[in-house]
Amino acid sequence: MEVIISGLANQWRRFITWTGIRLQRYNFTVYVTIALVALFGILTWSAYEFFFSVRYKDEQLQYAGLRSQLVDFLLATTREPDGSSLLDNPDDFAQARRQLKVVTVRKPFFGYFLTRENLRSFRTDLVRPESPRACILEYPVDLDVVNQRTPKSIQVCFAAVQNDPAGRYLYAIIKYPSTTVSPHRRGQPLKGSDLIKLRFQSAKIGPTTLRLALEPPNVPSNAKGRNPARFDGLYEVAGFLNDNGGQPTTLVSGQAIERAELPDGSRFVTVAIRIDSSMFNQRFDIWPDVTIKGMSIGLEIRRMDAAPIAIEDTQKGGALVSLAQAYLTTVPSGAILDLLNEHNSQQIYWTSKSLEPSGLQASPDVMQRFGDWIAGRLKGETIRVSQSIQSQAIGPLSAELRSSGNVIPELAARVLALLTIAGVIVLLLAVLIFLVARTIGKITSDALELAKRRHGDDGQKYKYGRNQVGTIGRVIVFLDRRIRAEVAKKLKTIGREEEVISQHQQSLRLIAHEFRSPIATLLELNSGDSDTRRLLEGMQRAMEIFNKMRDVESIKSAAQNDTHDLADSLSAYVKNLASDDLRLSYSGPPSGVLAKYDDFLLDFVLQNIVDNAQRFAVPGTDIEFHLSSKGAHLGVELVIYNQGSHTSDTDKIFLCGVTTSQSPENFGIGLYAARQYVTSFGGAIHAENRPNGFAVVVNFLQA
Amino acid sequence: MPRILIIEDESAMRDRLSALVKQIDDVQVDCAANEKEADVLIEQNRYDVALVDLQLSPRASGQLIGLRYASHLAFLHCQTIIVTGDTRELLSEVGMVLTGSDIVTKPITDSVLLGNVERALLWQSRDPSASATPDLPPDLVLRPYDRCCHWRGEKISLTPTELSIVSAMWDANGKLVDLKRLTEKLKSGAPHAVTTHMTNIRAKFKAVDPSFNKISCHGGDYLWAR
DSSP: OHHHHHHHHHHHHHHHHHHHHHHHHTHHHHHHHHHHHHHHHHHHHHHHHHHHHHHHHHHHHHHHHHHHHHHHHHHHHHOOTTSOOGGGOHHHHSOSEEEOOEEEESSOOOOOSSOSTTTTTOOGGGOOOOOOGGGOEEEEEEEEETTEEEEEEEEEEEEEETTOTTOSEEEEEEEEEOSSOOOOOTTSOGGGSOEEEEEEEOTTTOOEEEEEEEEOOOOOHHHHTTOGGGGTTEEEEEEESSTTOOOOBTTEEEEEEEEEETTTTEEEEEEEEEEEGGGGOOOOSSSSOHHHHHOEEEEEEEOTTSOOEEEOTTOEEEESSOHHHHHHHHOTTOOEEEEEESSOTTOEEEESTTSOOOSOOOOOOHHHHHHHHHHHHTOOOOEEEEEEEEETTTEEEEEEEEEOOOOOOHHHHHHHHHHHHHHHHHHHHHHHHHHHHHHHHHHHHHHHHHHHTOSSSTTHHHHSOOSHHHHHHHHHHHHHHHHHHHHHHHHHHHHHHHHHHHHHHHHHHHHHHHHHHHHHHHHHHOOSSOHHHHHHHHHHHHHHHHHHHHHHHHHHHTOOOEEEEHHHHHHHHHHHHOOSSSOEEEESOSSOOEEEEOHHHHHHHHHHHHHHHHHHBOTTOOEEEEEEEOOTTTOEEEEEEEEBOOOSOTTGGGSTTOOOOOOTTOOSOHHHHHHHHHHHHTOEEEEEEETTEEEEEEEEEEO | OOEEEEEOSSHHHHHHHHHHHTTSTTOEEEEESSHHHHHHHHHHOOOSEEEEETTSSOOTTOOOHHHHHHHHHHHTTOEEEEEEOOOHHHHHHHHHHSTTOEEEESSOOHHHHHHHHHHHHHHHTOOGGGOOOTTOOTTEEEEGGGTEEEETTEEOOOOHHHHHHHHHHHHTTTSOBOHHHHHHHHTSSOHHHHHHHHHHHHHHHHHHOTTOOOEEEETTEEEEOO
16 A cells, blocks of 8 residues: 555656646746736626626616606506596507597596586687597698698597496597688588588498588577677587488587687687487497497598598597507606506506617617627526506506616627627637747747757758748758858868868977977087087077977966956965065955956966066065956956066067076066966956066956 | 886987986986887886887887887886977877876976986885875875876876875865975976976866866965865
């Protein structure tokens, strides 16, 4: 068991190591992908938060709005001026435009304009005919008056009162424009007077035509009194059931008034009649039954001084009020309104589904549609508000207004759409970067393979590749070939030069061997003081200088420049080497001046400078070491000064073979080597004549 | 009595070398002017020190006959000193072959040659039990009298003079070794020669170990850092 656990631990460690290496290798891809995924996540989260917060707020607003709209609707439909309610008869009062038919009203509205009770106070201009607005249909007509066509309308209402205590009557109100009424004189034919022709058409009853003529009222003369004009415009309505102009029928009664009405003073004739149902020769079990309500009614008004007005029985008029109008007016949100049986929600008395949606529709541009589409995918709950109402005609009702709840505001839809687009772009960008990183990885891998020369034929792999990888691969191959060709060319050049140098060195070796040994032998053979020996010694000296120059070059090439504390080393140098014969002094920081040089070769440099200074220093004076740091750019300066004579050419002393010493062991190599070594440090050396003395200045690179 | 063999084809140089070596007390000197004489003497005698001219009887092929004798004598545990007038590059190559041979270049300085011969005689008469250098770190093998130096398992070809300098620095036990003491190790020459030797030593150690930094120079003194 322990072995198994150990094996699993090893595998886990290897997996962790492998994962770490892979992550390190693909760190760019990983970091960028993580960043983009994080950005995508933030955008998605923002869109989600934004959408749901907006939807929540919108739902709250919609709920409040729907509640307000429902209340407005109910107020508009249940508070008719005559105290009636449109909800009492949704079937009849639903449509804004309908054909002229008999509608059912809850209470009677017919009454004579002139009665015994108001005989004394009657005035035509004070009469206020009443009729339920929901019953009235309005038809536009043109009134041709002396070639001036004035748009007017005619209002018509046919109604029956449910459970009418007065009997089974049809009540009608007809209001039409007029100029001057041509009344009918009793006993006269109808031909020369204004006439209203009503046509009732029913499959069960058959066509029935009723003519209405306006006749002067039979007002007692004593009732007219001092102001008979107050009865002007009042007419009795006589009904005729046949075309021969015979006796009026007693089944029809009513009155009419003609007067000018505000606001423009146009003249209208308002006819109020009551028709006994027996006129239709039909027995009705209930009142009003479907036969009566199903009758189509046509209307024709003949005016003697104007063009006739004809309303076909199939022509639709506009209701003054209706549920549809009330809905379109009070529910601008377009929410669906249902009038339901409160106890049975399946029984729908009226619904607004068939109506065109009204009001608040967002502009249907692309962004809105896109936002709505997204919102549709994230569709929320339907928002419902309902209100119970009591209809005296059909009992308890429930008015319910419901909204789909998925229409988000325009601004929100645009923001949502833009966030979604941004998210998609980020996602595409992540994919693109992943593909690019993969391509770069492949290029890098191939470039590495090329660099390692693992391909048998490195060019074949990319020969026919025309994509980015193939192109870059070919570029790398071409560059690789070019570089290798240049390297090979330079190698050949170097080889040739090395060969020349080798030949040169071989020649020098030959010279050295052929000259040095024989000269040494000749010197042995010419031990005396002769011209020959002096010549031989000169030759030997030249060979030695030549040999030592080669030594200097060899040592310089092996220089190891490192960082050293020059101040510390010089302090120790002066302390170690100072003696009675060699007076040395040092001024400068005791330590902490870092410079780059080879400590072995610096020792050699100092030995030679000090040797040189010692030869020219005034006896009893110090050879002074002054060290100062000039800053990072100027480096470190060491001045070795001795009191003594000047030198005419300060640069010449650093040339090879130049020496003032007469010793045969002095070849003039020391200061030459010192300059070579200091140069190899990256520094510089020069000599200066200074007041009362001579100085060698050495500059070092500051570390 | 120590025996010293001089192999030199130029008679004047041979005579001079012989005269110089004979200044050392209690030594017997034999001279060979060519290969034949050298073969006979080496066959008949056992030599403690040999001075060999590298360009003995120069050949058109460039073959160094003296190198063959130096190598053979070293195999016979004879201390060899190469005498040559050749250039530094060639001597470095020879030094790679003849590990532990000192090299004296022409024209010869008497003191330098005598210093090398005396050191060679001293090493030849060494006490083998004293050859071990104490307290050596595991990565340094230093047996100067066996002409052996290894650094971190790699053999380093040091001349006897260079071995003496390394040994002297190691024996200083982490303290600075002044230039005068190292100059004495050379038995001849100027302080400049020490710098040259130190540069060569460092280069040889660096050749086998690029990170080598044990030797440093401070105030004109040298230090082997322990």
